[in-house]
Amino acid sequence: MTEFEPKIVGFLCNWCAYAGADLAGVSRIQYPPNIRIVRVMCSGRVDPVFILEAFRSGADGVLVAGCHLPSDCHYISGNFKAHRRIMMLKKLLLQFGIEPERLRIEWVSASEGDKFATVIKDMTEEIKKLGPSPLKVQVEGLIYG
Amino acid sequence: MISMEKEKLKFAFYWAASCGGCEIAVLDIDEKILDVVAIADIVFWPVAMDIKYKDVEAMPDKYIDVCFFNGAIRTEEQEYMAKLLRKKSKVLLAFGSCAQLGGVPGLANVANRKEVFERAYLQSPSTNNPNSGTPKTSFKVPEGELKLPEFFDTVKTLDQTVDVDYYLPGCPPPSAQVAKAVEAIAKNELPPKGSVLAPVKSVCDECPRKKEDKKISKIYRVYEITPEPERCLLEQGIICMGPATRGGCETQCVSANMPCTGCGGPCPNEVEQGAAMMSALSSILGVGGERGPEYDAEKLVAQIKDPLGTFYKYSLPASLLKRRVIKE
Numbered sequence: 001m002t003e004f005e006p007k008i009v010g011f012l013c014n015w016c017a018y019a020g021a022d023l024a025g026v027s028r029i030q031y032p033p034n035i036r037i038v039r040v041m042c043s044g045r046v047d048p049v050f051i052l053e054a055f056r057s058g059a060d061g062v063l064v065a066g067c068h069l070p071s072d073c074h075y076i077s078g079n080f081k082a083h084r085r086i087m088m089l090k091k092l093l094l095q096f097g098i099e100p101e102r103l104r105i106e107w108v109s110a111s112e113g114d115k116f117a118t119v120i121k122d123m124t125e126e127i128k129k130l131g132p133s134p135l136k137v138q139v140e141g142l143i144y145g
Numbered sequence: 146m147i148s149m150e151k152e153k154l155k156f157a158f159y160w161a162a163s164c165g166g167c168e169i170a171v172l173d174i175d176e177k178i179l180d181v182v183a184i185a186d187i188v189f190w191p192v193a194m195d196i197k198y199k200d201v202e203a204m205p206d207k208y209i210d211v212c213f214f215n216g217a218i219r220t221e222e223q224e225y226m227a228k229l230l231r232k233k234s235k236v237l238l239a240f241g242s243c244a245q246l247g248g249v250p251g252l253a254n255v256a257n258r259k260e261v262f263e264r265a266y267l268q269s270p271s272t273n274n275p276n277s278g279t280p281k282t283s284f285k286v287p288e289g290e291l292k293l294p295e296f297f298d299t300v301k302t303l304d305q306t307v308d309v310d311y312y313l314p315g316c317p318p319p320s321a322q323v324a325k326a327v328e329a330i331a332k333n334e335l336p337p338k339g340s341v342l343a344p345v346k347s348v349c350d351e352c353p354r355k356k357e358d359k360k361i362s363k364i365y366r367v368y369e370i371t372p373e374p375e376r377c378l379l380e381q382g383i384i385c386m387g388p389a390t391r392g393g394c395e396t397q398c399v400s401a402n403m404p405c406t407g408c409g410g411p412c413p414n415e416v417e418q419g420a421a422m423m424s425a426l427s428s429i430l431g432v433g434g435e436r437g438p439e440y441d442a443e444k445l446v447a448q449i450k451d452p453l454g455t456f457y458k459y460s461l462p463a464s465l466l467k468r469r470v471i472k473e
């Protein structure tokens with residue numbers, strides 16, 4: 001059997017994290033191809049619905065990445081909101097029987113291409129250890145069918 | 146003499162996984178119940194009439210004009226009745242949060258059948274069950290075989306089971322909304338199919354409490370403080386689902402100095418109620434103190450003891466994730 005390759009959905013803010021991912025790309029820093037990137041204007045724009053929908057659609061992990069705390073967010077405090085939202089969702093996911101480690105929030109600046117690559121490597125490794133999302137297994141089973 | 150009376154409508158009422166409160170809500174419309182009787186004959190109502198399922202089976206298709214269906218779907222029998230009543234009714238109305246969203250019985254989706262049975266029949270402190278019996282779909286006795294409907298792992302909403310025409314939210318639906326719905330039926334003025342028969346606004350929009358300062362740092366459970374009677378409860382640190390809940394109840398709970406727990410269901414155009422409330426709450430929790438030395442997002446959020454039970458009290462089966470993952 002081939003090794004399990006996790007699908008990770010990444011919501012990256014336009015001003016920092018997405019620029020950081022871009023830098024990782026143009027600098028040709030190697031990182032695993034497991035992430036599917038969605039660009040958003042600010043991490044604070046990531047509605048909990050996006051994250052729940054990503055998991056429901058079969059994501060093994062979800063990454064939200066934005067500008068560094070406390071002061072880098074282009075919209076002043078979107079990163080703080082996102083942070084609290086993710087903390088809440090992690091608690092909620094646990095109650096739904098989904099490992100909270102599958103959801104991450106990270107701060108990546110436009111100059112941190114290497115950090116972006118490290119985050120993706122690290123997260124991919126961690127989710128490989130966890131295995132496929134238990135929700136995905138369930139979705140394919142009885143109740144959503 | 147030729148009767149000038151218009152032919153009466155035919156109404157049916159049914160309860161599935163419900164508490165009985167929705168049945169009371171029908172009677173709660175008080176003297177307006179006479180208007181109901183004036184326009185309609187009630188052809189099926191297990192709680193009040195002696196009538197059997199076979200009598201419903203014998204009705205022609207679409208014989209019932211409006212079926213008011215309360216309760217969620219958690220057993221084979223309820224699923225059967227939902228399908229049967231769908232076939233026999235022109236209009237099927239999901240009455241109350243249980244039918245609309247799964248309601249309080251839907252919270253059982255944090256467990257599966259095995260866990261529900263263990264808790265209810267074996268572990269609960271008031272249980273005396275020496276043979277450790279739990280319900281079986283069939284059981285042999287000397288006289289023959291006894292059958293019970295299957296109990297599902299997952300509670301479903303009515304519209305996850307059959308096609309639903311209208312929704313009347315609330316736990317139970319407020320009598321003013323019930324009366325309005327009956328009036329709309331009588332006048333043949335129902336909105337387009339699929340409509341929720343409630344105002345297009347949130348509980349907050351209807352709430353008379355003063356909203357001044359949209360930020361909180363400490364969350365209180367209801368028993369921990371006595372809230373000021375005129376100020377927004379959320380601003381006083383009590384989780385009030387008002388911002389994420391559809392109005393129409395005239396803020397019953399909030400007027401009694403209790404927070405809204407969300408029985409009106411999601412606001413119009415929201416994907417789900419829990420996500421909307423998490424969004425709202427994370428936008429005000431800790432605001433103002435963010436750059437202070439004490440700020441700790443994790444600690445702030447840790448004050449919410451039971452996010453699932455708080456944000457999805459009435460809507461777990463209708464949520465995006467629908468239930469806790471079943472471990473094989």
Ligand code: SF4
Nearest residue numbers: 163166167241243316
């Ligand atoms: S909606 Fe509320 S009142 Fe109606 S059956 Fe369900 S729990 Fe009872």
Ligand code: SF4
Nearest residue numbers: 349352377378385387
């Ligand atoms: S949050 Fe609750 S108390 Fe505050 S305005 Fe909304 S409904 Fe009223």
Ligand code: SF4
Nearest residue numbers: 394398405406408409
């Ligand atoms: S205030 Fe909230 S919980 Fe209370 S009746 Fe209205 S919608 Fe339901």
Ligand code: FES
Nearest residue numbers: 013042066067074
């Ligand atoms: S713009 Fe990057 S987090 Fe707000």
